[in-house]
Amino acid sequence: MKYLIIILISFVIISFKINKEVELSYPNTWPKPNYDFKKKPLDSAKIKLGRLLFYEPKLSRDGTISCANCHLQNTGFTHIDHDLSHGIDNRIGKRNSIALVNLAWSKSLMWDGAIHHIDAQALAPIENPAEMDNSITNVVTTLRKDNRYKKVFYLAYGDTSITGERVSKAIAQFCLTLVSSNSKYDQVKKKNSQIKFTELEEKGYSLFKKNCNACHAEPLFTNYTYQNNGLAVDTGLKDIGRMGITQNTKDSLLFKVPSLRNTALTYPYMHDGRFKNLQMVLFHYSTNNKMKIDLGEQDKKAIIAFLKTLTDERFVGNKEYSYLGIE
Amino acid sequence: MNLLHFLEGKNQIKRSSTFLFFLITLFLSVPSFAQKHIPFELKFHLKSVTKDSINIETFKFYISDLKLKLNDQLVYENKHLFKLIDFSDDSTYTASTYVPSHLLFNSITFSIGVDSITNKEGIYSGDLDPTKGMYWTWQSGYINLKLEGTSPKCPTRHHKFQYHIGGFNEGEYPLQTLIYPASNKYTKDIYIDLDKFFYTIDLTKENTIMIPGKQAVELSKKMKLAFGNK
Numbered sequence: 269m270k271y272l273i274i275i276l277i278s279f280v281i282i283s284f285k286i287n288k289e290v291e292l293s294y295p296n297t298w299p300k301p302n303y304d305f306k307k308k309p310l311d312s313a314k315i316k317l318g319r320l321l322f323y324e325p326k327l328s329r330d331g332t333i334s335c336a337n338c339h340l341q342n343t344g345f346t347h348i349d350h351d352l353s354h355g356i357d358n359r360i361g362k363r364n365s366i367a368l369v370n371l372a373w374s375k376s377l378m379w380d381g382a383i384h385h386i387d388a389q390a391l392a393p394i395e396n397p398a399e400m401d402n403s404i405t406n407v408v409t410t411l412r413k414d415n416r417y418k419k420v421f422y423l424a425y426g427d428t429s430i431t432g433e434r435v436s437k438a439i440a441q442f443c444l445t446l447v448s449s450n451s452k453y454d455q456v457k458k459k460n461s462q463i464k465f466t467e468l469e470e471k472g473y474s475l476f477k478k479n480c481n482a483c484h485a486e487p488l489f490t491n492y493t494y495q496n497n498g499l500a501v502d503t504g505l506k507d508i509g510r511m512g513i514t515q516n517t518k519d520s521l522l523f524k525v526p527s528l529r530n531t532a533l534t535y536p537y538m539h540d541g542r543f544k545n546l547q548m549v550l551f552h553y554s555t556n557n558k559m560k561i562d563l564g565e566q567d568k569k570a571i572i573a574f575l576k577t578l579t580d581e582r583f584v585g586n587k588e589y590s591y592l593g594i595e
Numbered sequence: 596m597n598l599l600h601f602l603e604g605k606n607q608i609k610r611s612s613t614f615l616f617f618l619i620t621l622f623l624s625v626p627s628f629a630q631k632h633i634p635f636e637l638k639f640h641l642k643s644v645t646k647d648s649i650n651i652e653t654f655k656f657y658i659s660d661l662k663l664k665l666n667d668q669l670v671y672e673n674k675h676l677f678k679l680i681d682f683s684d685d686s687t688y689t690a691s692t693y694v695p696s697h698l699l700f701n702s703i704t705f706s707i708g709v710d711s712i713t714n715k716e717g718i719y720s721g722d723l724d725p726t727k728g729m730y731w732t733w734q735s736g737y738i739n740l741k742l743e744g745t746s747p748k749c750p751t752r753h754h755k756f757q758y759h760i761g762g763f764n765e766g767e768y769p770l771q772t773l774i775y776p777a778s779n780k781y782t783k784d785i786y787i788d789l790d791k792f793f794y795t796i797d798l799t800k801e802n803t804i805m806i807p808g809k810q811a812v813e814l815s816k817k818m819k820l821a822f823g824n825k
Contacts, residue, residue: 387717431724
């Protein structure tokens with residue numbers, strides 16, 4: 269009988285542990301995420317740890333910047349108004365900080381797909397000299413000295429050991445939860461929806477489907493490919509894009525098709541942030557030679573009106589994603 | 596009184612059933628105890644380099660996928676073994692695993708580096724933790740082998756040479772598998788002779804290879820020579 273009680277108690281304990289598992293919620297019309305949640309399920313304690321680390325300036329060498337510096341929630345998890353990303357000591361990176369959204373569907377990360385797995389993503393900005401200029405080894409040493417983190421690591425992983433793998437994977441867990449699926453567009457698309465596009469938005473939507481949807485494919489508004497959209501090479505940056513990773517000349521000047529979700533919030537645009545607003549983006553598409561789209565002024569206005577329906581106020585205001593001070 | 600006896604009897608049945616349950620569990624777990632496992636060790640030794648006044652500063656690499664074979668038949672495999680051998684730390688010179696005792700084998704096989712499937716699934720703990728300095732961060736993926744040092748022959752800054760060999764995509768996959776003859780011994784000494792590697796290298800030209808690609812694959816093939824494999 270004693271044994272039975274012990275067995276029962278241990279079952280209860282185990283089931284408590286399982287209960288920490290969280291399911292990613294997204295509309296049932298969406299494709300399955302690319303991330304393998306069966307192998308590595310979301311876990312509320314790991315998400316919380318990741319969220320603390322996302323806002324932790326100790327990740328940077330001089331303790332001044334966190335992930336959130338370049339990925340602000342209220343502007344769709346990007347750094348607005350800055351063409352290139354900013355690091356410590358006023359260092360400037362070579363690309364525009366990308367908006368973090370619906371990353372569970374992403375097959376690779378970064379403008380050139382340099383990072384093939386989100387579990388390893390956090391290591392890149394931590395170690396990039398133009399960003400946090402730190403090393404993951406040093407981050408682990410710093411966090412180990414901070415007693416407040418012992419408890420959080422314990423709750424997330426079952427012991428207080430702080431490792432590079434755990435730091436990076438916890439940040440990945442938090443980033444995987446950044447799902448934007450409550451824009452006006454999403455509400456219009458729901459079955460029997462009362463919410464309708466305006467006439468201008470509707471016109472923009474049909475123009476979008478005709479001209480843009482091949483790359484910025486619904487419902488995630490990207491097809492996760494790499495494209496050359498006809499941007500002239502910035503002679504200062506000399507950025508060769510995807511080719512820098514594959515060493516393959518056919519990948520020269522290709523950059524990842526970014527998602528357009530929350531795009532009205534995430535200016536400036538393109539991998540080097542060269543366009544300050546959507547008008548400039550559409551001017552580029554209607555004038556370049558590589559990927560030219562025939563658009564009149566009214567068409568451009570309509571497309572911009574449609575793009576604004578991809579803004580998800582609930583996402584940028586979601587308290588689950590906001591700054592969480594460690595106790 | 597009768598009732599008490601009855602209850603005691605019932606209790607006994609319960610106790611004996613618990614005992615039976617215990618016996619069954621024990622019985623079921625016997626086979627795993629039956630086969631004794633003993634340690635098998637690969638010991639790495641680095642010969643001193645004599646060519647081109649070379650000075651080695653860093654030499655570390657992963658050992659993975661250890662296999663023991665008897666006449667080309669697989670008799671033991673450890674797919675979970677990823678051991679970082681780092682010649683700046685003498686506590687890491689040995690890769691060990693447990694194999695069944697009385698195992699007969701006449702060849703040993705292992706790989707230098709981290710295989711493509713493991714790489715594709717992300718990052719790991721232990722020797723594979725990214726804090727070990729064997730994970731690329733400007734692009735993702737494990738570094739199979741790091742060899743760094745100086746030689747007056749290198750026209751680089753401080754006469755440095757730096758080789759970071761890695762990559763896991765098709766066409767640029769430098770994972771090398773080594774095969775050694777063996778004779779049932781549970782310790783294998785492997786002597787690494789980097790001179791054999793450097794004899795194939797022109798340090799005036801090939802001195803800095805730190806990205807995946809064809810050059811890294813070529814380099815990994817040359818490195819096999821240092822491990823006494825072709």
